[in-house]
Amino acid sequence: MSENTLKPQVNKLLAALPTSDYERLVPHLKLVSFPTRQVIYEPGEPITQVYFPQNAVVSIVTIMEDGSTVEVGIVSNEGMVGIPVILGGNTTTTKAFVQISGAGMQMDADVLRNEFKRGGALQKLLLRYVRAIYTELTQSCACNRLHTLEERLARWLLTVSDRLESEEFLLTQEFIAQMLGVRRSGVTVAASTLSRAGMIRYQRGQINILNRGDLEATSCECYQVIQKEFARLLGNQVRRDG
Numbered sequence: 001m002s003e004n005t006l007k008p009q010v011n012k013l014l015a016a017l018p019t020s021d022y023e024r025l026v027p028h029l030k031l032v033s034f035p036t037r038q039v040i041y042e043p044g045e046p047i048t049q050v051y052f053p054q055n056a057v058v059s060i061v062t063i064m065e066d067g068s069t070v071e072v073g074i075v076s077n078e079g080m081v082g083i084p085v086i087l088g089g090n091t092t093t094t095k096a097f098v099q100i101s102g103a104g105m106q107m108d109a110d111v112l113r114n115e116f117k118r119g120g121a122l123q124k125l126l127l128r129y130v131r132a133i134y135t136e137l138t139q140s141c142a143c144n145r146l147h148t149l150e151e152r153l154a155r156w157l158l159t160v161s162d163r164l165e166s167e168e169f170l171l172t173q174e175f176i177a178q179m180l181g182v183r184r185s186g187v188t189v190a191a192s193t194l195s196r197a198g199m200i201r202y203q204r205g206q207i208n209i210l211n212r213g214d215l216e217a218t219s220c221e222c223y224q225v226i227q228k229e230f231a232r233l234l235g236n237q238v239r240r241d242g
Contacts, residue, residue: 011052011105012078012234013125021121029105034058040081040096047090050082050112056102057163059179060094070144070181072137074099076163078230079129085109086116086126099179100160100169128233135229143222149182150190154219156180157200157207162227167209194218 014022014029034056041047043063051058058081060073072094075081084092090109116123143152156179161167173191177184194200199215201208209215216223 010077011054011080013080013129014052014105016125016234018121025107025111025115025122028107028111030107031103032106033103034098034101036098036101038098040098041092042095043093044091047082047085047092048109050080050085050107050109051104052080052107053077053104054102055164056098056104057100057160058096059099060096061179062094068181069095069178071179072140073133074159074163077165078163078234079133080126082109082112083126083130083133085113087130099175100164100171125234132230132233136226139222139225143220144181147220147222149180149186150193151218151220152180153187153190154194154199154215155223157194157209158212158215158219158223159226161209161212167212169207170205171207172205 014025017025029052032051034051034053040051040058053076055077058075059071060075060081061069061071063069075096081096084090116126143155147155153176156176160169160171173184173187176191177187180187191200191202194215195202197214197218199209199211199218201210
């Protein structure tokens with residue numbers, strides 16, 4: 001299964017809204033496509049649009065002075081790209097770009113900001129999402145410091161799989177290395193270990209998760225901590241189909 005054959009999905013934040021709230025947003029939502037590597041916003045650049053991905057995956061990365069990058073967040077159909085606009089600002093120090101192509105909904109940042117200020121269901125839902133992101137960020141900081149590359153790679157592959165709702169996806173070792181902030185050679189060794197153990201198959205950039213149970217057992221505890229917090233805060237919120 002390639003990027004372009006992933007099953008259609010809806011954005012779960014939008015789907016979680018009561019019908020009346022969702023219908024108020026509909027005139028302001030535009031379906032857009034996200035080609036791989038498309039930059040959504042740059043550090044310091046005004047965020048004029050926000051996005052609710054469907055089957056695309058967007059990476060949020062921090063860029064160092066020497067050009068090296070580390071992924072600090074990942075957004076797909078569970079969330080929204082452009083959170084700073086509801087937190088009192090319209091710029092950020094991170095870069096957002098498309099990791100895996102797909103589709104999503106676009107909205108003017110000013111519209112979302114005004115809707116957020118109304119309070120109600122949208123505000124409560126987005127604040128719960130921010131709390132879930134906070135858990136992901138803090139847990140990832142500990143993970144990057146304390147856990148092995150093999151454990152981190154297993155966690156990252158599981159996270160991408162969850163967000164795409166697919167066991168197959170396309171990612172190069174070079175790209176994975178950039179996202180994890182490590183050398184490509186390290187990813188090669190870790191991926192080979194997982195492959196030899198029968199957990200994944202990795203050929204020409206295509207990853208197939210073969211044994212999810214063993215991959216979860218190999219991953220550090222951070223995967224479960226983050227997954228449970230997202231489920232606690234957002235897992236029971238979907239009320240509509242599409």
